[in-house]
Amino acid sequence: MGSPGGTGTGEVPFLVDGVEAAAVVLGADGTVAWSTPAARRLLAGLDFADGLRAALVAGTGATRAGSATFRAASGTGASLDFRYAAQPLAGNADEHGWLVLLLPRERAAEWEAAQERTQRYTRLAHQAAASIGASLDLVQTTRSLVEVLVPDLADLASVDLAEPVLHGDEPGVIDTTAPKLRRVAVAPSGEAEWPSEVAGIGDLLPEFADSNLLRPVAEGAAVAVSDMAVLAEALGLDGPGLRSIIPEGAHSMLAIPLFARGLVLGxxxxxxxGTERNFDDEDADLLAEIASRAAIGVDNARRYTREHRTAVALQRSLLPRPVTRTAAAETAGTYLPSEGEAGVGGDWFDVLALSSLRTGFVVGDVVGHGLGATAAMGRLRTAVQTLADLDLEPDELLSHLDDLVLSYWPEHDPDDPTSELAAQGATFLYAVYDPVARRCSIASAGHPPPVVLRPGKAPELVDVPPGPPLGVGGMPFEAVDIDLPEGSVLAFFTDGLVERRGVDVGDNMDLLCDVLAENRDRPLEVIGPEVVARLTPARDDDIALLLARTRAIPAAAVAEWELPADPSVVSRARELTSRQLREWGLEELAFTTELVVSELVTNAIRYAGAPVGLRLVRDEILVCEVSDPSNTQPRLRRAVATDEGGRGLFLVAQLTTRWGSRYRRSGKTIWTEQGVEVPSTAALLNAFDVDW
Known part of the structure; x- marks a missing residue:
């Protein structure tokens, strides 16, 4: 407590917004109950209490805060004009009085400027808190930072990050002699352009000298410099290198590190x-507050970048090559992970080489996003590849896959961190194209139908029976067969390509058909990006697009016969085979192919009955097929020395590059594949277990 006439020796000054101010507590009766040292100095000898009380009653009343000016006079006639700001105590000045801040009127402008600066910096801090860190994108986070700082705090602002941070990795120690910082965001003031000579977005900052002046930045502290000559000397640069760091006309610099979890990120x-005032400690404190928040946002974005990159790498490693060319079709696939916080998901496509030159096309979509969805997709893709290797019809494959999801896939428990994302509800489509018959069989488990573009005709959606998503159960799957002339284009896709908020799916499907029609003669690897660019999907879901242009095996490359179930026709089968190979110029393969045909036809006659079908297909490989009406699955075994039989399929396996069997709607087909090159003598002798 004190009075205006007190000495105040040794007391701490009372500061308001950085300016020393006088403060008094004026009682309800007009007496001074308390005053600061500055009040006692400023008001010494002045008769101010009654005049101040009168001004307060007139200006603020008993319950309202207010501010105005008043004049205090002394007994000698001297007077002093004051500006005051008053606040009633305990809500009612009639009972408790006022708390009053006083400043000489000549210092009021300084005070008001300080108040305005404080308010502006407070707004700036709130704006930074609201905008910085709202995105998990590194570039967006840093852009938000510089846009907050300019023009309220600086005329130019930039953010530089360590190279590893841009890739999602943790930075090492940032050495001031070799910073390896890359500029990721800049902001000029107003409508001005960023100075052309100063390092811009994407530029690597030049190496500069180690110095005591700049070392604190690498150690986590702010540095303010208002002498550009001193700064230039500390940088140790000249010419273009110096101009790439210090903008022309700059007179003050403030740098602070982005420091998070003990790491300097940039x-x-x-x-x-253009601003006359140099940076001061208050500016540095504000920038430190904003930068600390921004550093957390940058670190979160960095870790998200690392996780997203890992998930994308995993996703892409589980996808096939983007472009494939087989005897049945050429294909081109496009996969785009979703943007923002959703990350990668469970969309995928696949191209499977099946028996007898046929090709399987796969496209699917697992519910959810992130590594869990990617892992679920990987498991589903492996299951599909395994089932496809059994040469199942599309509807049969979907039934087996649905049973697998229902019976063996664990339910996802969101409270268990080790619980893998389940595949229930995943959509899936499987198609098998036969280049000999030029037909495609398609079955769907709740997946969007493909678009088919036949030569000379308009695109159309394939009318595929929809079927339920995987793991739902209750309904059978059905397949539809369509004829595809050579050069037809099939477009398989996931819903992320055509579904967009506010846009009708039917309109996007029509647009997809139009884009395919406009680009029908272009390479598939060009059509895919064009489709994505024209449809402009929302990218809140990942996208898989698989395009396939069909090929056909010419009739001259196919020979087939139907044989009776008579052992005597085995020699006839060998003769037909030998003659056909001569017509194709493959006489060198006659010996091994006759052995294969003889064994397969003999087994069909002995164990299955009539009719027996024999078909040869020539492409880059030679396919031999023997069909019969039996559903008995042949088995490969190695006969021992005392066995009288059992060596036939083993011999077939040794003479061919691949063999297997597949069930047809009635009966089965045993197929083999051989390269068109003549097998070596050693291979033939090994097939017969002959020592040589």
Missing amino acids: AVTLWRT
Whole structure:
């Protein structure tokens, strides 16, 4: 407590917004109950209490805060004009009085400027809190930072990040002699352009000298410099290197590191060129507050970048090559992970080489996003590849896959961190194209139908029976067969390509058909990106697009016969085979192919009955097929020395590159594949277990 006439020796000054101010507590009766040292100095000898009380009653009343000016006079006639700001105590000045801040009127402008600066910096801090860190994108986070700082705090601002941070990795120690910082965001003041000579977005900052002046930035502290000559000397640069760091006309620099979890991720640098005032401690404190928040946002974005990159790498490693060419079709696939926080998901496509030159096309979509969805997709893809290797019809494959999801896939428990994302509800489509018959069989488990574009005709959606998503159960799957002339284009896709908020799916499907029609003669690897660009999907879901242009095996490359179930026709089968190979110029394969045909036809006659079908297909490989009406699955075994039989399929396996069997709607087909090159003598002798 004190009075206006007190000495105040040794007391701490009372500061308001950085300016020393006088403060008094004026009682309800007009007496001074308390005053600060500055009040006692400023008001010494002045009769102010009654005049101040009168001004307060007139200006603020008993319950309202207010501010105005009043004049205090002394007994000698001297007077002093004051500006005051008053607040009633305990809500009612009639009972408790006022708390009053006083400033000489000549210092009021200084005080008001300080108040305005404080308010502006408070707004700036709130704006930074609301905008920085709202995105998990590194570039967006840093852009938000510089846009907050300019023009309220600086005329130019930039953010530089360590190279590893841009890739999602943790930075090492940032050495001031070799910073390896890359500029990721800049902001000029107003409508001005970023100075052309100063390092811009994407530029690597030049190496500069180690110095005591700049070392604190690498150690986590702010540095303010208002002498550009001193700064240039500390940088140790000249010519273009110096101009790439210090903007022309700059007179003050403030730099502070982005420091998070004990790591220096990069630095924020501010410059003043048009603003007269140099950076001070208050500016540094505000920038430190904003930069600390931004550093957390940058670190979160960095870790998200690392996780997203890992998930995308995993996703892409589980997808086939983007472009494939087989005897049945040429294909081109496009996969785009979703943007923003959703990350990668469970969309995938696949191209499977099946028996007898046929090709399987796969497209699917697992519910959810992230590594869990990617892992679920990987498991589903493996299951599909295994089932497809059994040469199942599309509807049969879907039934087996649905049973697998229902019976063996664990339910996802969101409270268990080790619980893998389940595949229930995943959509899936499987198609098998036969280049000999030029037909495609398609079955769907709740997946969007493909678009078919036949030569010379308009695109159309394939009318595929929809079927339920995987794991739902209750309904059988059905397949539809369509004829595809050579050169037809099939477009398989996931819903992320055509579904967009506010846009009708039917309109996007029509647009997809139009884009395919306009680009029908272009390479598939060009059509895919064009489709994505024209449809402009929302990218809140990942996208898989698989395009396939069909090929056909010419009739001259196919020979087939139907044989009776008579052992005597085995020699006839060998003769037909030998003659056909001569017509194709493959006489060198006659010996091994006759052995294969003889064994397969003999087994069909002995164990299955009539009719027996024999078919040869020539492409880059030679396919031999023997069909019969039996559903008995042949088995490969190695006969021992005392066995009288059992060596036939083993011999077939040794003479061919691949063999297997597949069930037809009635009966089965045993197929083999051989290269068109003549097998070596050693291979033939090994097939017969002959020592040589």
